[in-house]
Amino acid sequence: MVIDDFWLANKRDSKMNNMTAYSTRFPNGIKSVGKYLHSKNLLFGINLGNGATKCSGYPESINQLELDAKAVTDWGVVFVKLHACHCTKNDFEKFTKLPEGTGRPVMLLCTYPEYKYWITNSKLFDWKRLQKTCNLWRAPSNERNDSRYIIHFINSHKIHDDDSPNVAGLGCWNDPDMLALGNNGLSNDRNRVHVGMWCMFAAPLLISADIGKMDKFSASLLRSKHLLTINRDKGGHRVKFVKSRNDVQLWIRKLSDHPSGWVIAYVRTRDDGRSIKFITSLDKFKSQMYTISGYKFEILDVFTGEKFNVVKLTEKFTISINPSGIMMFRIIPFQLTLSSK
Template identity: 30%
Template sequence: MNQLSLDGASHREKPPLALTPPLGWNSWNCFRCYDINESKLLEVADALVDSGMLQAGYDTFVIDDCWQAYARGSDGRLKAHPRRFPSGMQALGAELKSRGFKFGLYGSPGRKTCAMIYDRYPGRGLGSYGREDLDAETFAAWGVDFLKYDWCEADEDGTDLKYPDAFERMALALEATGRPIVYSISEYGRTQPWAWAGEYGHMWRTTPDIEKNWASVVSIGETHAKISNHSGPGGWNDADMLQVGNPGLSSDEAATHFALWCFFAAPLMAGNDPRTMGEDIRKLLTNQRLLRINQDPLGIAASCAEIAPGVDLWTRPLVQGEAWLIVNKSEHPIDIEYRSGAISFDRRLIAPVPAQAQILPLYGESPAAISERSVWSIPSHGCLPISCREDK
């Protein structure tokens, strides 16, 4: 349905992109602002190729904030930082595309970017306020395939911007370029974007920024348990970038974090340094059985039921079958049993599961068959993924 924007422009149907959740890598969680440059990012791209992550589906390479020169050019256009990105963003994007990636960039709707506010990045007028058409044209000319558009207190500095109008402005500008660009809306869940952002974007942040700790993972899970029905092909609840492989999470917590995002049908944007990641992290991030659940074309996110204090059961329908994820948020291990055609906890049947279902590996092991009276121990902050689809 067409909608009339505030300035009278007709808002068309958004481009039919992101029919499954986008997968890729984003520079922010690992390198933040001042630690990015074109040579380092190309090393990261090569590591994503060499590690098998690109082949596994992580094909969107997103350069977050601080790629910009401190000021726009005399023509008003954004420019690459001349010292850290001497080749320019179009050339860097071409290098990424030559390796098989889609090219993603960062922008913001106000006068400032987030790094200008929180990292003292010494820029001037790097936000897109009043220049949405010009910036969209620039991104399209550079070959950008993905835009992360980050609120960053866009209503300050006299802009008087409001949600969702600020994001509609860039949606219209991107559509006008004629280039298919996946549009990622980031306003941290402040205005329940799952209720409106699907008209403009292909994914929308649901919570404040993820932190490198277990409490943050649990908090995001609690939000997604309430909004799972507001997501699907072409428009996804974005649980924020992955912290898998960064300090702060144990191996069990990292595995649960990744499995939850797969069951959420959330975009998977790795945020670690693939140049230095260990083999266990590589195996987890390229776990094809969990990635198939994330990318299932039915696109229905898992629903959640608390089966005991600190123990959640996530259930996700698939095109062929069903998948379950038991998450132990408690501080002690728990045992799960299979009997009488169902999984049970504390002698209570909690979900019927076909006998042909399998326990899915987390770090690259082989799937385990289910049999009567099988018992599995889930460590504190760990999880148990189960699928009735036979992955070959």
């Protein structure tokens, strides 16, 4: 459970300069929130800032990093989203080391890349430095409850496929922001794109919605064992964009968990018109990092959990993709056993 912005009071404590909670929203303070969440076997996360003020104007942690690091560990916080709004110095490394000194390590989400102009010139950003410091990093703009945001992030990742994703892997992940499904702003097809591609990106599945009021379709996506298995694959392999054809993007990711193989996705970026028939084959999924290899494969539909087809590497097959839709398949090589007589 992560408390995002607007939990702070307008000013720090006048005596000790400690962060204080907004009294109307949290009359018993933040530490009591942590105790309650822990009593429910939930982990506790919180939003801090590393600038003069937060984007919302509330106090940030600049020049108070040590004090605030001690506070969050005392509250039982294990996840910190460190904002970089109005940040004039790049000292997010300093905050990373402070919780370790308290005996309680904290997972750190850095939003620093979101405020750098690396989109137009990726050489402006030191991704290796970020990899050494942060467990997660936020690159695109904040989550929006509409389909344009989802495609914006996917396209941004596609354009800079050789930049930001290169450092992603075990222990250091790209974070495309929270999932917005369940808020009545997305169609079922776009919800599938949303969750499916976030699983392809091996992104954290943080949900920005009222779980108690979530519709059944959105809830079914979040409970899908096939999607969650892909998202949590132990290999932590990065996703790769392959190519676009007829407004359909092709993506691939290697999987290590049994049965090992690949997962591929066809994302249709147009939101108008009808469903289209798309002729394809597995040998089309070639990139500098991954190439599907083998003779014969079982194709599993990730969203239905059913076997879609059995094909050879170069054998053509046809799929149907809705506007703003996605088809996502797990590719499992047939294991040929040779016996001598």
